[in-house]
Amino acid sequence: MDKLNDRVDQRKADTSKPASHRIVIVGGGAGGLELATRLGDTLGRRGLAQVTLIEKARTHFWKPHLHEVAAGTVDLHTHAVNYLAQSHWHCFRYRMGEMTGLDRERREVHVAPFIDSDENEQVTGQRVFAYDTLVIAVGSLNNDFGTPGVQEHAILLETPAQAERFHRRLVNACVRAHAQSAPLRPEQLQVAIIGAGATGVELAAELHHTTRTLVSYGLDRIDPERDIRIELIEAGPRILGALPERMSASARELLEGLHVRVRTNAKVTGVTADGVQLASGETIPAELVVWAAGVKAPAFLATLDGLEVNRINQLVVGPTLQTTRDDNVFAIGDCAAAPWLGREGTVPPRAQVAHQQASHLVKQIRRRMRGLPVQPWTYRDFGSLVSLGKYSTVGNLMGSLVGGNMWIEGLFARWMYQSLYKLHELALHGVWKSTLGTAARFIARRTVPHVKLH
Template structure:
């Protein structure tokens, strides 16, 4: 029986494991193994909502172990650290518990076909101090860490404001607001800014004393000449207007030269902030460039049109960790690091692995851009959707755009769970919205 090993349980890797498990695994035509360093999966585009408290990971996280038992693949917890292409084995680092004690030693995993789907992180552009002083939103754990820090900072603010009011009865000067600086004005940075503004309004409604919208000052710093460079300029302008209406300070054409504790240093000034968030760029894990596979300058694995690693017939790569150039000449463009690209790659990779086992020719991958949608919390949702029939971009706004945005996550859930369970998930979500607080306060 062929051994198919998938490294990385993100959007692409988990969808691929589910597809292969439901087809090859269920019929015992291949043994499917998914490897991830975490116990649970959370759709990465939701992490800005986790950071603000708008979404509870306890409700949305998926257990790899439980899911694997229902979809005929095997889950192994671990972190890949080495690859032996000659013997077709990969090495997993020792597994430690939450106290740092070793549970399992270093392990070897054999494969006949290997799929790399490790995802990517924000790009620090060589600034070593970013990881030390900035929050990043590359995992659910990081998003939860920022959320708790954000709540704690507002508890300090509320207490200080109350003490000031008690001891200075005649001084009506409001205390300095909590300052959050976000580096990067892509979708993550912009959506996070909106969610934080919404969170502060929710805190006020939950009765936390001295908290009101002006208690927060959010600044977005972007190196290019406008926010949301991947979206049409008209939509970016609308997003900027909404953000400014809620007090967000937007600074474009501003390059960060250095990062220190609560400070962002540019060419001509130093920006002070209580919390720093780095949401700029994309870079694959560095260890990918140490495996003997072809990689680009940001450690993405270079693949061909069949999603196979260049020069390798038994190794594939999909999602954010893969680099694929499509088109020729001036039309040549890399497949973007987006959830919709990972979703499409997972479907094609599943088809090609099935074809290899059946002795059939492989299918070339062709990325289809279905448009972009942006949610500024409950304030506004808009975007552009490509109509493939008429080859036209339709601009969406308001409730229709909100439903389209929500459907992206539901499509991911449909792939993972199927229609029957999806109905129950929607029902549970409907009930939770009516019985749970609209903001996570823990």
């Protein structure tokens, strides 16, 4: 009955003004929020379309920076974007909730009741949203491959809340070790990072810096060189396995120079309360364990009224980013298995992919509304960059950006890495607001500790 009432209420609201194309975007990550913002600015503001963003979180944070929240070098609240405010400023509707089902015949998205976990209180009931064009952009999750103990004893860096949880554990561990009179246990102040992709590598470098900064604030009974160890564990033959070998070798050399112990060809078979178990039989003592290995899309995508998914639950889409079994449903970002035109396989799960796909769909949805055919999307690979905190940034620039393939590192690479986030900010806020926000953070940085202490 609640579902029926919500459907009737929505239709009443829709008939109070001239009919317009209904665009529903599910997921407020980098691609979804950029798409909602730009469609709101171009179509929603002029009443040409009704743009709705469905997202279960209240605020948006750029996922590639989660490792910095975990390390404490970035304050989540100075970078978070409030969905409700963003929707007001950019003429789209934000509806809080999590998609649970799809009725393709009726063109309806089913959204579960929203429960405030802190208050254990229901905020909204089950709802149904009608669409003419649906874009699914729910991102990805880490894949623990069913490894015993991961869910109980490790932290996955999928959300800002998880990143903040890890940082609180890190601060608590240092304060506890400083206050105790007994010698440190073998696992105390030991950090194990499982998975040496970009997130794992970047977190390892950041933690080397932040742990030393943290103990410098009066925790003088801890010697970071003696007491703190960071282990980076990778099942494959090298770190950054999806990136060029030169990047892998350079990043490993730098990490080892920071006394981060890098283990490759080391398969994890279990995580316990005080360490990590390897297939070789060795146990690595660790009080803090981060799981940063593997990628999969949310499991509910495999239940969406017959839409095709691959083995890691990604929605299979064609060159136009439309799902293979329904032209009214698009998918972008990490949750989509999009073909890499001109190459074998699908495009990689990167922020630049979601950004390009969102920019492409802004134009294609407008064509679709005019009755024109949707054009295919082509991925332009501009290369890869990996930040190793204050120590260095390494990467390669590719394609039309430099007319070939150019290796970069150091300060220039750091600027290029930061520019990726600035492009995201520009897409959300425009030049003037992005500039003011950057200036405000620069000034505030001079008045607070360089590492978050709580």
